[in-house]
Amino acid sequence: MIKKIALTGDRPTGCLHLGHYIGTLKSRVELQNSYEQYVMVADIQALTDYYSNPKKIADSLLEVVADYISVGIDPNISTIFVQSQIKALPLLNVLFMNMVTTSRLERIPTVKNEILQKGFGDSIPVGFFGYPISQAADITAFKAQIIPVGDDQLPIIELCNEIVRRFNRIYNTNCLLEAEAYLSKTTRLVGIDGQAKASKSLGNAIFLSDTPEVVKEKVFSMYTDPDHIKVSDLGKVEGNVVFVYLDAFHENKEEVAELKVRYQKGGLGDVALKSLLNNTLQNLLEPIREKRASLKKDFLMDCISDGTKRANIVADKTLEEVVEAVGLNYFA
């Protein structure tokens, strides 16, 4: 039986963190056995807002690949590749730009939010404005049908499918495939400061590569319940970051439920609670950290060089079909 193709990616603008782990990396480790999986280091997309800091991107490239392999994404099973090195993608992107109107792009809520969050104001780089089209190129180049994402990415997959249907209809082809989102249970992890999203740029995330000391320090600085001063005080669970992380990462769900009851009644202190979370996270991160330490730079380079070669073959094949469908194969 032919396996369906799954595609995911990350912008290399720093190391990956627990938000990535719970939101998508964990799924990828599971998915790689049931699907043919492509994992993309999205450096071209990172440039759409980090264009003036390309060093950050180059420096993060191997860190992200190390994160992938440390958590269990196997470069012999999954194809890990670098976006900028895939020759077919820019032309696909350019051709898809004719399938979408500017007002359609303006209506994508994900992009609207990001524009606000990044404070672009009226100065939105065209590349950033158009990145959902670039993502459609990424997805379709590999004929991916399964996209493990958070729910904030659903409108972008919707746009991708619109492009697919429009392109196939206009050019009378079926060479592009529609994709569907594979939503993970926890799609977004709050930051340790209680901010809506743990993020590299907000500096409120626990990184997969953080040392045990840093993890502990971050756990003990987590936002809990500001009115819960003494151990005997009644505590609030809602908005309490420690409980959010316990829900996400502690295996024993019953224990977490009991702790919530005790915390709300009073008598459970933040220190005890944070100690438990710290143990949970250290247990999760220890093998990842060990694996990471064993990875040599040359090995990581070989992995992405090899993955990129395999990915280029697949994407070239799709581009060939696309170029033929549009009728640009004059010299064939």
Added chain:
Amino acid sequence: MIKKIALTGDRPTGCLHLGHYIGTLKSRVELQNSYEQYVMVADIQALTDYYSNPKKIADSLLEVVADYISVGIDPNISTIFVQSQIKALPLLNVLFMNMVTTSRLERIPTVKNEILQKGFGDSIPVGFFGYPISQAADITAFKAQIIPVGDDQLPIIELCNEIVRRFNRIYNTNCLLEAEAYLSKTTRLVGIDGQAKASKSLGNAIFLSDTPEVVKEKVFSMYTDPDHIKVSDLGKVEGNVVFVYLDAFHENKEEVAELKVRYQKGGLGDVALKSLLNNTLQNLLEPIREKRASLKKDFLMDCISDGTKRANIVADKTLEEVVEAVGLNYFA
């Protein structure tokens, strides 16, 4: 002495006409001896608004090349190539999209006018919206410094130079060169109906490949002075299409000046005037038509295949420098 590089191009959406001839083709024939000249068939740009009619583009490709060679652009001196076949262009375009904001694009008067003229309303294809960036990729890929254009294209060259300066500054390089417009004396030719611009889409142009009969018919249907009924009537020169064309194409400028005086005083009929213009145009077009008839399809294909190969080598070299400047040459 190293020759400076000139670049021009045309969208292959039909045959070329007298407006192209006087606006740019004539200059190119002159320029090809003093500059290293690249002439691009801009099929990717044509797709930005003809995306649903790719057959029109494919069908026009060789017609446009035939027009080039018929007027005297020598494929052994100038490099004639096809935009879609230049591998470096889409990635340059994508990288340049980060150098420009959406509001900067919205302010380009040329694009504003075209959006109105084409009746896009709120449905502007992203590809069309961004075509000035794509043109910057075309220009810089060949390190072109001389761009023979009409004055309506000046804002696009201005944008290109902004991109060049910004890119070179951000990535600390000098691999991109600024370009300057080479304006021809007649930058825009009115249509035979008196409309502002002779254009393929308005159907008011005299094509280089029109038969003598069609040329004559078009000349004799030209808009003159609607109040000039009898030969003895006083005539108006302003807005009179026949005089616009005589100004543009009749070699003897003194004769045209005398005719204007006679026409305005009364006593010179439209038929005599149109006969003179017809002779002028037939003399201009006859050798072009003959040359065109001698061109075989295989020869035209060889010309652009060969030109495209030469162009790819140059553009690949530039892309290599650009990729290195941005720092995307991880595997180098």
